[in-house]
Amino acid sequence: MTTKFKFPNNFWWGSATSGPQSEGRFNKLHRSVFDYWYDIDPEAFFDKVGPDVASNFYNSYKEDIAMIKDIGLNSVRTSIQWTRLIKDLETGEPDEDGVRFYNDIIDEFIKNNIVPVINLHHFDLPVELYDKYGGWESKHVIDLFVKFAETAFKLFGDRVKYWTTFNEPMVVVEGEYLYKFHYPLISDGKKAIQVLYNINLASSKAIQKFKKMGYNNNGGQIGIILNLTPSYPRSQDEEDAKASEFADDFFNNSFLSPAVKGEFPESLVKILKDDNVIWESTDEELQIIRENIIDFLGVNYYQPRRVKAKEFLYDNSRGWMPDKYFDNYDMPGKRINPYRGWEIYPECMYDIAINIKNNYGNIPWYISENGMGVEGEEKYINSDGIIEDDYRIDFYKEHLEYLYKGIEEGSNCFGYHTWTPIDCWSWTNAYKNRYGFIAVNLKTQKKTIKKSGRWIKEVSKNNGF
Incomplete structure (x- = not known):
């Protein structure tokens, strides 16, 4: 077989999941905002399935990691749950069972020659910090997060070389403080802006702690995971272009610029100041x-x-919202994943690669999630009991071809992780759409490798396809 798309040496072929979406709530001392939301309103979750069991990773991690090795992945990102690792949220003192569990999974990954990439926050703030202090609205919570990070670095930094502070922090801002799709379901632009700033500060303070503790001197690295949704204007018209620049600044560059350059976009800061919603700093x-x-x-x-560009005057009675400066455009003829309602646009991989190369110092980066959620995958089961998810393989191939083009043109990309190794619990969607290389039967917790799992094994072995 000839490999047409050959990726750089030591390329990461892997997948991402998170603690709250895979582990289940077994032996956890604290509830996260999602645990709490499920407890008070199970109706908000698809089929009323909550995070209690998820894909049972807490109990089956050895078998699960063996399957992940079997499909050829050389790296996996997951997260440490603040609510599981830390006993005393004020001091950062760890819980014995949490320490044992995370030690075990890190050792198990390493034993199987899988690089563990460990993230510290995946939408799972302990709910008591929200109740007591307002969660990410509070500067005190930033300091508690740093204590949690310090405990994690101390316990696992001898073996974990790759850390990330936050996963998709913009989703915390959007879901919890603007568009009401995550608990506490608030819509308050001024609070949202403060939360945006505070999470940037929390990430920087955790990085400062990591470096002070000397982990970067022995090959340790720390980053952040951002969901980038590049903004494309409807037309080249000046007003459309301006709308798209604002949307890019707000949804992408408000985390990308501070993370990579150490500063917020000037154009965004000016608008927030003029509108009198700028954060306290x-x-x-x-x-x-x-x-x-x-x-x-x-x-x-x-x-x-x-x-x-806005087509109607913004309704100021809503308070400040980013929607004041743009309207979403429903582009005719776009390709859609019908299960998610999301546009499929693989060309964007190239645009992201070149943007990072040209405008962000060509920082080392990787695709930390890319995936296709499909409902009712059981209808694709063949006579051997295997899900034939060719649609997923095609989706990955297309995206990888555009990523490859960006790498060929000099973008410093070192890996590609899909979402997700094993079908996992996905917030209010629960198990509605499946993303994994490995299927989970929720009734029996039996796990089966899909066709895409065999495909990625070959890709990883050949370092391309």
Whole structure:
């Protein structure tokens, strides 16, 4: 077989999941905002399936990691749950069972020659920190997060070389504080802006702690995972272009710029100041953000954003919202994943690669999530009981071809992780759409490799396809 698309040496072929989406709630001391939301309103979750069992990774991690090795993945990102690792949220003192569990899974990954990439926050703030302090609205919570990070670095930094502070922090801003799709279901632009700033500061402070503890001196690296949704204007018309620049600044560059360059986009700061919603910050905090930038970047890419200039006057009674400066554009003829309602636009992989190369110092980066969620995959089961998910293989191939083009043109990309190794619990969607290389039967917890799992094994072995 000839390999047409040959990727750089030591390329990461892997997959991503998270603690709250895979482990289940077994032996956890604290509830996250999602645990709590499920407890008070199970109706909000598809088929009323909550995070209690998820894919049972807490109990079956040995078998699960063996299957992940079997499909040829050389790296996996998961997360440490603040609610599982930490006993005392104020001091950062760890819980014995949490320490044992995370030690075991890290050792198991390493034993199987899989690089563990460990993330610290995947939408799973302990709910008591929300109840007591307002969660990410609070600067005190930033300091508690740093204590949690310090405990994790101390316990696992001897073996974990790749860390990330946050996964998709913009989703916390959008879901919890703007568009009400995550608990606490608030829509308050001013609070959203403060949360955006505070999470940037929390990430920088965790990076500062990592470096102070000397983990970067022995080959350790720390980054962040951002979901980038590049904004494409409806037309080249000046007003459309301006709308798309704002959307890019708000949804992408508000985390990308501070993480890579240590500063917020000037154009965004000006608008927030003019509109009187700018965050509260100090010179000392801004200096911490300036001086503690990431070593590498993870990019989650699923879909682009299409925008146009506002067509109707913004309704100020809603309070400040980013929608004041653009409208979403429903582009005719776009390709859609019908199960998710998301546009399929693989060309974006190339645009992201070139943007990072040209505008972000060509920082080392990797695709940290890319995937296709499909409902009712059981209808694709063949006579051997295998899900024939050719649609997923085709989706990955197309995206990888555009990523390859960006790498060929000099973008410093070192890996490709899909979402997700094993079908996992996905927030309010629960198990509605499946993404994994490995299927889970929720009734029996039996796990079966899909056709795409055999495909990725070959890709990983050949370092291309």
